[in-house]
Amino acid sequence: MAGAILSLVVERISDLLIHEAVFLKGMKDQVESLNSELKRMQCFLEDVDHVIDSFILEAAHQRDFHGIVKRFTSIFTKPDHLHKIRVQVKAIQTKLQNISKNLPAYEIPGDGQESSSVFKLQQRLRRTYSHVKEEDVVSLEVSTKEVMTKLMTEEDRPHAVVSIVGMGGIGKTTLARKVYNHVDVRRHFDCFAWVYISQQCKPREVLLIILIKVLSPSKDEKELIEKLDDSKLMKRLFDALKEKRMGSKILFTTRNRNVVFDADPCNTPIELSVLTDDESWNLLCRKAFPSSKMGSQCCSEEFEKLGKEMVKNCGGLPLAIVVLGGLLATKWSLAEWEMVYKNIHRHLKGLPHQDQNGVVNRILVSSYNDLPYPLKPCLLYLGHYPKDWEISKNELIRLWIAEGFISPSLESKEISMEDVGEHFLEQLIDRSLVQVSRQGYTGTNVKTCRVHDLLRDLCTKKAREEKLLEIIQQSSAQFDVTLVERMLRRISIHPSERNVHLKGEHPKLRSLLLPQNETLVEFCISNCKSFKFLRVLTLLKRNVEKWHVSNEIGDLLHLRYLKLECWNEMILPQSIGRLKSLYTLYIKYHTDIVIPDAVFKLELLRHIVIKRIALFGRGFRLRLGFTSKNIETLKYIMVDEQPIENNEVLRWTNIQSLGIVFTRTEYVKPILILLTKLQRLGLVSLEVLDDSNLSYLDLEPLSRCCHLSKLRLAGGIKDDPHPSCHLLNFLPPNIVKLTLFWCRMSQDPMGVLEKLCDLRILYLEGVYNGSKMMCSANGFPQLESLQMIGLEELKEWEIEKGAMPCLRRLELADVDSLGMLPEGLRFITTLQEMILTNMSSSLKERIKVIDGREGEDFYKVCHIPSIHVF
Numbered sequence: 001m002a003g004a005i006l007s008l009v010v011e012r013i014s015d016l017l018i019h020e021a022v023f024l025k026g027m028k029d030q031v032e033s034l035n036s037e038l039k040r041m042q043c044f045l046e047d048v049d050h051v052i053d054s055f056i057l058e059a060a061h062q063r064d065f066h067g068i069v070k071r072f073t074s075i076f077t078k079p080d081h082l083h084k085i086r087v088q089v090k091a092i093q094t095k096l097q098n099i100s101k102n103l104p105a106y107e108i109p110g111d112g113q114e115s116s117s118v119f120k121l122q123q124r125l126r127r128t129y130s131h132v133k134e135e136d137v138v139s140l141e142v143s144t145k146e147v148m149t150k151l152m153t154e155e156d157r158p159h160a161v162v163s164i165v166g167m168g169g170i171g172k173t174t175l176a177r178k179v180y181n182h183v184d185v186r187r188h189f190d191c192f193a194w195v196y197i198s199q200q201c202k203p204r205e206v207l208l209i210i211l212i213k214v215l216s217p218s219k220d221e222k223e224l225i226e227k228l229d230d231s232k233l234m235k236r237l238f239d240a241l242k243e244k245r246m247g248s249k250i251l252f253t254t255r256n257r258n259v260v261f262d263a264d265p266c267n268t269p270i271e272l273s274v275l276t277d278d279e280s281w282n283l284l285c286r287k288a289f290p291s292s293k294m295g296s297q298c299c300s301e302e303f304e305k306l307g308k309e310m311v312k313n314c315g316g317l318p319l320a321i322v323v324l325g326g327l328l329a330t331k332w333s334l335a336e337w338e339m340v341y342k343n344i345h346r347h348l349k350g351l352p353h354q355d356q357n358g359v360v361n362r363i364l365v366s367s368y369n370d371l372p373y374p375l376k377p378c379l380l381y382l383g384h385y386p387k388d389w390e391i392s393k394n395e396l397i398r399l400w401i402a403e404g405f406i407s408p409s410l411e412s413k414e415i416s417m418e419d420v421g422e423h424f425l426e427q428l429i430d431r432s433l434v435q436v437s438r439q440g441y442t443g444t445n446v447k448t449c450r451v452h453d454l455l456r457d458l459c460t461k462k463a464r465e466e467k468l469l470e471i472i473q474q475s476s477a478q479f480d481v482t483l484v485e486r487m488l489r490r491i492s493i494h495p496s497e498r499n500v501h502l503k504g505e506h507p508k509l510r511s512l513l514l515p516q517n518e519t520l521v522e523f524c525i526s527n528c529k530s531f532k533f534l535r536v537l538t539l540l541k542r543n544v545e546k547w548h549v550s551n552e553i554g555d556l557l558h559l560r561y562l563k564l565e566c567w568n569e570m571i572l573p574q575s576i577g578r579l580k581s582l583y584t585l586y587i588k589y590h591t592d593i594v595i596p597d598a599v600f601k602l603e604l605l606r607h608i609v610i611k612r613i614a615l616f617g618r619g620f621r622l623r624l625g626f627t628s629k630n631i632e633t634l635k636y637i638m639v640d641e642q643p644i645e646n647n648e649v650l651r652w653t654n655i656q657s658l659g660i661v662f663t664r665t666e667y668v669k670p671i672l673i674l675l676t677k678l679q680r681l682g683l684v685s686l687e688v689l690d691d692s693n694l695s696y697l698d699l700e701p702l703s704r705c706c707h708l709s710k711l712r713l714a715g716g717i718k719d720d721p722h723p724s725c726h727l728l729n730f731l732p733p734n735i736v737k738l739t740l741f742w743c744r745m746s747q748d749p750m751g752v753l754e755k756l757c758d759l760r761i762l763y764l765e766g767v768y769n770g771s772k773m774m775c776s777a778n779g780f781p782q783l784e785s786l787q788m789i790g791l792e793e794l795k796e797w798e799i800e801k802g803a804m805p806c807l808r809r810l811e812l813a814d815v816d817s818l819g820m821l822p823e824g825l826r827f828i829t830t831l832q833e834m835i836l837t838n839m840s841s842s843l844k845e846r847i848k849v850i851d852g853r854e855g856e857d858f859y860k861v862c863h864i865p866s867i868h869v870f
Helices: 003-023 028-047 049-060 063-075 079-106 118-125 141-152 172-180 183-188 203-215 219-226 230-242 257-263 277-288 295-299 301-312 318-328 334-348 356-369 375-384 393-403 417-430 453-465 551-555 574-578 597-601 646-650 665-675 700-704 823-827 841-847
Strands: 159-165 248-254 435-439 446-450 470-473 480-483 490-494 499-504 511-513 522-525 536-541 546-548 561-566 569-571 584-589 607-612 633-639 657-662 683-688 710-714 737-741 761-765 772-775 785-789 796-799 809-813 833-837 866-869
Touching: 141 159, 141 172, 141 183, 141 248, 159 172, 159 257, 172 248, 183 866, 203 219, 203 230, 248 257, 277 301, 277 318, 301 318, 301 334, 318 334, 318 356, 318 453, 334 356, 356 453, 375 393, 375 417, 375 453, 393 417, 393 446, 393 511, 393 536, 393 561, 393 584, 417 446, 453 470, 551 574, 561 569, 569 584, 574 597, 633 683, 646 665, 657 665, 665 683, 665 700, 796 823
Parallel strands: 159 248, 470 490, 480 499, 490 511, 499 522, 511 536, 536 561, 546 569, 561 584, 584 607, 607 633, 633 657, 657 683, 683 710, 710 737, 737 761, 761 785, 772 796, 785 809, 809 833, 833 866
Antiparallel strands: 435 446, 522 536
16 A cells, blocks of 8 residues: 555554454453554654655555455454464564564654644534635636527527536636526526436436426426336437427537537537636635635745746646645745745756647646645545536445544544544635535535546546556446455446446455436445455335335444435344444435434444435334434434433534424423433434324524534424414524424424525425514515425415515425515626526416517516526
8 A cells, every 4th residue: 555545554453453443352462552552653754754755665565464454454354363463563563563672773763742643633623614715707708609609609500519618627617607607598498408428328327317407396206207118218308398499509528529519510618717816816826825825925036936936837828827825825925935946947857848738737737746645645536426426425425434534532521533534625626626516505514515627537546556446337238336455445436327336256345335316326346255344335125015124234334424215114233233333324215214223332433324205204103212422413313212311312412413303392392301401413403203292392492502503393283372473483593594394383483494694505395384474674684595396375475675685596396376576686696597487377377478579577587587387
C-alpha cells in the first residue's frame, strides 16, 4: 500500500487489538502497549512522507505481518491459541520498538505531541462554515448568448442539437448548466431533463431518466414506469412529449468534435475559447484571496507577480485555475506561494506548451499532493462513483467512517466522527476539488456534491495506483460478476444490467460498493463466507415475495456499513447480532420486516435507518434495554402499548435525527417531554397511526426543543378543543424545514406557520380540510419553497402584498377546487419556478397564452421564469 493509505492500516490494527483485548486474558497490558506503539508510529508517519513510504515498502514485504492480523480476527476467542498470539504480539512490539529507536536519525520528535493533528483539527472544527458559493462563471457572456439564441430559434424540423465543444476543464458543463437554468430558457420550453451519457451508454436508462424528469411521477407511478419494456418506454416518452411545445432542442457537450457532426450535421458547434491572461488572473484572485484571510496582502506586488506567473501555466483553463486558486488559498505566506510555484514548475517541466490537457492534470496532481494527509484517501474514494454522480453527503461521510478514513481518536465530547467528516468535505470544497451540487434545508450546509470528470479520472487512476479501490464494469452480456483474489480490496460494481450476481472468492475484500440507482438493479452474492473481511456491503433484492437474508451475513464480523433493500418482505437472521463492529445499518423494505432482538445489542451502532418504501411507514419495535450512547440516527421506531422507558431515551445523548411512529395519540406527549432533554436533537419525524380514535395532539413540549430545525408531522390529528388556540402554536420557533402530511386539520394552518421567522421550506400534503386560506403581509419572511398537495377542499387562497418576500419555488398539486391563483402572486418578484399538477381546467386556462391572447390571470404569473403545467 502507498502513503495515503498507511494510517488506515495502523488505525485498523490499533482498533482491532484494543477492541478484542477483552478476549485475550492476561494480555491486556501487552496489547495496550502495542497500541501505544502503533499510535506513536502513526504520528511519525503522518509528518514525514519518506518515513511513511519506507515503512510501507518494508511492511508490504512482511507477509507474516498481514498473516498475524488475519489470524487475530479468526482465532482470538480460542484459548489454545493464546500462547501463539502472545508470541506474535511480542514480535510486532519488538519490530516497532526497533523502528522507534531509529527515529532520532530522522530528527522526528518521538512523543508525537508537536506533530499531532488531533488538537489542531478540533480547534478548526469549532469554527463555523458556510456554503453560500457562486459558480465560477467567467467570460461566458458571449457564449451564453450564442447558445441561447440557437436553442430558442424556431426551426422547420422536429428537433435540433446545439453542441458545445472544448477540451476538459474549459467550462462546457458550467456553461450548459448556466443556460439550462437561465430565466429566458425556462420560460421558452415546457419541460426539461438533464442527463449524463457515459461512454458505456445505456439507452434504456437514459430514456427512463428523461421520462421521469418530464412526468414527475409519484412513487407508485415511477415503479410502474420502471417495469415497462423498452418499446413501451419509448412510446410513453413519445406520448408525454408530443403534447408539449414543438421545436424540441438537445443541448449537448463533448470533448470530441467528430461526435458533434454525427449528432446533428446541420448545426455548427459552439467552441469555447480559453480565458485571456486578465480573465485568468481575475478568476485566480477570486479563489486564492478569500476576503476573510489575507486582507491587503492580496494586492501586494509580490503575490501578484508570483500569482500571474503560476496562472500562465494553467493555459487559460478554468478548472486548472480554480483548483490552483483553492490550493493557494490555504497558503498564508509568500514563502509558501514560492514553494507551490516551484512544485508546479517541476511538474510541468518537459511538458509541451500546447499540451493543455496535460497541464490541467499536472495541476490537479499538485493539488492532490498538497492535501493534508487524512484527506487523500477521502478524495480518492470519490472515484468509485460514476461520472456526474450526485453524491449524498450523509452517505459519503458514513462510508468514510466505515472505511476507517476518519479515526475514532479524533472524537471528543464536542466533536463526533461525523463532524470531522463534515470538516474534511469542507476542506475539499474550499480547495475546489469537490463541487457543491445541492445545499441542505438550512441553505448553509451541503446536501449533495459532485466532482469534475477530470478530477474523477484522476481519483480513479490514483486510487488504483495507491491500491485503494478499483471499478468493475459489468459485462452487458451476462449477469454474473466473478471476483478473484488478485483484485484490490475495495471494489465498486458499475452494472450494465438490471441484475448483478456476484460469484467467486476474494477473502481479502474489504468493501463492496454499488453506487447505482437502487430501483434499477438487483444485487446479490452467492456466498458471504467468500468475503469474510468485508467492512462495507450493499445488497438489493427485487423479485421475491419474502427475502430471508442469509444467516451467513453474521460471519462478516468486520462489517461496519450494511445497506439492505427489498421490494417486499424482509426477514433478518439472528446472526446479525454478531456484527459487533457495525456503525451504520440502512434498510428499506416494502411490506413487512422481521428484526431480531440482537440488533439492539450492537453497541457501536451510530445510524439505524429502517424505513418502509411507502408514504406512511410502519415502524419497528425498539427492544427494551437499547441504551446506546453512540446512536446518532434512529428511524423509524414504533411506540405502542409497550412504551419506551425514560432511562433508555435519556441515554441517547448523541441522537441528532429521530423518527417515531405512534399507534395512539396519547403516547405522543410523554415522549416529547423526554425529547426536550436531548440537546443535540435537530431532526424529528412524528407519525400518528391512530385513525380509529382521533384525539387532540398536545405538542406543547415541542416548543422547548430548542435545537430542533427540521420537523415532520404525519397522520390524522384532531384540532385544539379551544377555538382560540391552534394545534401548531407550539412549534419551535427555530424550525427551518417543516413537513405536514395528512393531518386533516379544519383550522387554517397559515396564520400560525407564517410567524415562524426561520422557516425556509414548507411542505403541506392533505393537511387542511377548509375552503379558505390566508397568507398575511410580512408573513413567512424567510420562506423559499412552498409545496401544497392534496388540499381538495381549498377554494380560495389569498396572499397579501408583502407576504413570502423570499419565495423562489411554488408547487401546487391536486388542489382541484381552487378556481384561480391568488392576486398576491404578482407581488412575489423572487419567484423563479411554479409547478402545477392536476389543477382545475379553469385555473389553467386563466394563465395560458393561446395564439398571442393572454388568459385573464396571466398578469399574476408573467414574471415567473419557469412555469410547468402537468
